[in-house]
Amino acid sequence: MTEPGQNTNDILIELQGLQRYYRGRKxxxxxxxxxxxxxxxxxxxxxxxxxxTLLKLLAxxxxxxxxxxxxHGLDGDYDRAYLPQxxxxxxxxxxxxxxxxxxxxxxxKQRRRLQAEQAMRLLGIAxxxxxxxxxxxxxxxxxxxxxxxxxxxxxxxxxxxPTSATDIAGNELFEEALNNxxxxxxxxxxxxxxxxxxxxxxxxxxxxxxxxxxxxxxxPEQVLYHPQSAGGKAFLRFWQG
Amino acid sequence: xxxxxxxxxxxxxxxxxxxxxxxxxxxxxxxxxxxxxxxGMPLGVLIGSRSFVGKRYLVRVxxxxxxxxxxxxxxxxxxxxxxxxxxxxxxxxxSVPAMVIAQVVLITPIIIGxxxxxxxxxxxSLLETSRGIGIPRRKEIGLLLYEARIQLVAVMMTxxxxxxxxxxxxxxxxxxxxxHTRVMTTAxxxxxxxxxxxxxxxxxxxxLLISLIINSFAQRLQEEPND
Numbered sequence: 001m002t003e004p005g006q007n008t009n010d011i012l013i014e015l016q017g018l019q020r021y022y023r024g025r026k027x028x029x030x031x032x033x034x035x036x037x038x039x040x041x042x043x044x045x046x047x048x049x050x051x052x053t054l055l056k057l058l059a060x061x062x063x064x065x066x067x068x069x070x071x072h073g074l075d076g077d078y079d080r081a082y083l084p085q086x087x088x089x090x091x092x093x094x095x096x097x098x099x100x101x102x103x104x105x106x107x108x109k110q111r112r113r114l115q116a117e118q119a120m121r122l123l124g125i126a127x128x129x130x131x132x133x134x135x136x137x138x139x140x141x142x143x144x145x146x147x148x149x150x151x152x153x154x155x156x157x158x159x160x161x162p163t164s165a166t167d168i169a170g171n172e173l174f175e176e177a178l179n180n181x182x183x184x185x186x187x188x189x190x191x192x193x194x195x196x197x198x199x200x201x202x203x204x205x206x207x208x209x210x211x212x213x214x215x216x217x218x219x220p221e222q223v224l225y226h227p228q229s230a231g232g233k234a235f236l237r238f239w240q241g
Numbered sequence: 242x243x244x245x246x247x248x249x250x251x252x253x254x255x256x257x258x259x260x261x262x263x264x265x266x267x268x269x270x271x272x273x274x275x276x277x278x279x280x281g282m283p284l285g286v287l288i289g290s291r292s293f294v295g296k297r298y299l300v301r302v303x304x305x306x307x308x309x310x311x312x313x314x315x316x317x318x319x320x321x322x323x324x325x326x327x328x329x330x331x332x333x334x335x336s337v338p339a340m341v342i343a344q345v346v347l348i349t350p351i352i353i354g355x356x357x358x359x360x361x362x363x364x365x366s367l368l369e370t371s372r373g374i375g376i377p378r379r380k381e382i383g384l385l386l387y388e389a390r391i392q393l394v395a396v397m398m399t400x401x402x403x404x405x406x407x408x409x410x411x412x413x414x415x416x417x418x419x420x421h422t423r424v425m426t427t428a429x430x431x432x433x434x435x436x437x438x439x440x441x442x443x444x445x446x447x448x449l450l451i452s453l454i455i456n457s458f459a460q461r462l463q464e465e466p467n468d
Contacts, residue, residue, distance in 0.1 A: 055397075056369075059369075059372070059373060060372070061372065061373070081373060081374060081375065082369070082372070082373030082374075083373060084366065084369045084373060086366055087366075087370050088363070088366040088367040088369070088370035088371070090384075090388065091387075091388055100374070100376060101374040101375065101376075105377065145370070148374050149373075149374065152374075152375070157372075168331050230382060
């Protein structure tokens, strides 16, 4: 469903009757969901509510068991980027890790290197550029994985708990870099998070998932502070946002 | 001890037959391991990293073939290459290429099985990440092989170890022909049966030395990234 005042031309993704089963258990069941171009969506919900499954389906990492996902105007390899919950860090230098995310068709090596260094600088890991990336700490590895995502302009960013391992300074750098990136690229952001305060800061729309269903959708202050569903009330009762 | 001293004298001397046996053994082991790696590693990566119908059964077959008795492999290759067999016209029986073929039959399932097992551990996370940042799919196999390179050295050593120490299959298809298809293992068997223990012990020492050198080299390759 499009919200009042929204143009159907701005629709980026439509989900219709989307279902996903895992070992015979239904883990995602969304009747209809429309995601608009240029918006920032936070997926919120308890463990096992379907956040990661939805992101994987949107990323094409897994296939739906039923229903369909329609993307409008997304077809190239680099149109969407996906950051899994546990990103793989390649066993080369950190700089090479980031350079691997830059398409090598049109850019010369020196330019790609500068581009990668800039992304690493934004996430506060420039001094680790020559370090063996697979020896990084969890937080450093996550920042590196974020640099790989933000080094190239994409139309759609799918981030699964992007700062679950980073410290407060890392979170701040990430949010600042992400905000700048989104302003420059006008990309659509969909991220799963357990950090509800981050959802308030980064998202303009929160989608609350409960038992694989999208039970609430709206501005953060509405969904997180005044949940309507029983699941939302139960989930948020301990949060003092 | 007496045999050991005699064996050392033999090794340090100028024994043409001994040198020939060592050369044939290394040649056969090198080619059979290389061919098995070239076939087995890409297949192992594909099986380890992809989901497809019947994968479980295929893996079961590969695991069964990993324990294929060498004499059975030798017998199969013998029947295929014998004069009345489907490949008899190539006249490969009792030649080094026949021994290489028999060893490839033996070693390839081992390489496939171990490679699949190694790559399956990291494939899910690696493929999710690489697709997530737009790395083209044609580069995935190479990327998986590169990331598993340290463990794949151990796979290669396992293959080489099997090749150099194998006796049943090469005896059947090679025929243990002097100066032609005699390798260290078949020679040790023959010389022991003849009571010529000096040559048998000398060959045993060389076999162990080669194994030690190859394993030291492999260990160095595996340790280098962590020093």
